[in-house]
Amino acid sequence: MATYVVGDLHGQLPLFENLLTKINFSFQDDRLIAAGDVIDRGAHVGELLERLYDGSRDGWFLPVAGNHEEAFLRLRDGESLPFYQDPEFGGARTLESLSRLGHTRSRRLESWLRTWPFVWSDSRHIVVHGGLPAVPGSNLGDPDLCATRISPSGNFHECVDLRPPNVLPSWDGRLVVSGHTIVRKAKHLCDGVIMVDTGAYRTGRLSAYCLENETFHSVVGIPC
Numbered sequence: 429m430a431t432y433v434v435g436d437l438h439g440q441l442p443l444f445e446n447l448l449t450k451i452n453f454s455f456q457d458d459r460l461i462a463a464g465d466v467i468d469r470g471a472h473v474g475e476l477l478e479r480l481y482d483g484s485r486d487g488w489f490l491p492v493a494g495n496h497e498e499a500f501l502r503l504r505d506g507e508s509l510p511f512y513q514d515p516e517f518g519g520a521r522t523l524e525s526l527s528r529l530g531h532t533r534s535r536r537l538e539s540w541l542r543t544w545p546f547v548w549s550d551s552r553h554i555v556v557h558g559g560l561p562a563v564p565g566s567n568l569g570d571p572d573l574c575a576t577r578i579s580p581s582g583n584f585h586e587c588v589d590l591r592p593p594n595v596l597p598s599w600d601g602r603l604v605v606s607g608h609t610i611v612r613k614a615k616h617l618c619d620g621v622i623m624v625d626t627g628a629y630r631t632g633r634l635s636a637y638c639l640e641n642e643t644f645h646s647v648v649g650i651p652c
């Protein structure tokens with residue numbers, strides 16, 4: 429059994445399929461965790477979500493929410509988020525893609541997105557999109573603060589918004605694996621923190637980290 433954490437997918441279904449092939453992913457025995465930002469920017473958001481929705485029902489896929497999922501759900505709740513459909517943020521791609529799926533399927537996916545947690549963890553690892561909010565007065569993070577701590581900007585939960593140098597190791601020594609900030613190569617940021625987002629939507633490089641083997645994997649292709 430292997431558990432992989434994949435960086436920000438942003439609708440990159442072909443790259444995702446290539447990655448599964450490259451790591452010889454077993455849908456029976458392995459698990460894959462997405463470190464948030466599965467939606468927006470890419471051309472295949474709806475199809476990718478459907479693939480992952482099936483994967484979660486079959487038990488091999490586990491999601492963690494990113495700032496893009498948080499923004500999408502707030503928009504759906506009627507908030508005015510002018511930045512959401514900016515080309516840079518890429519939300520129009522998600523709205524178009526979901527509308528192509530039709531009302532029933534897109535509502536089912538939206539309901540599922542509402543269940544995504546901010547953190548996945550086990551006894552040795554913590555997966556979060558941005559980083560762990562800092563324990564007051566220290567330079568260590570605490571996953572228990574993820575559900576409540578809001579960014580100073582007021583826009584997002586802090587855990588989906590943090591970037592280096594504010595991506596901190598956990599106070600309890602568990603390894604933190606995060607996305608959100610694009611790195612050229614998936615790597616250790618420092619002791620206790622791994623970054624896996626290699627910016628697939630624009631670089632064509634999609635990366636993952638295997639928790640059990642402590643190995644990095646990536647594929648390179650054409651982003652869509």
Ligand SMILES: [Mn+2]
Nearest residue numbers: 465494495608
């Ligand atoms: Mn992000």
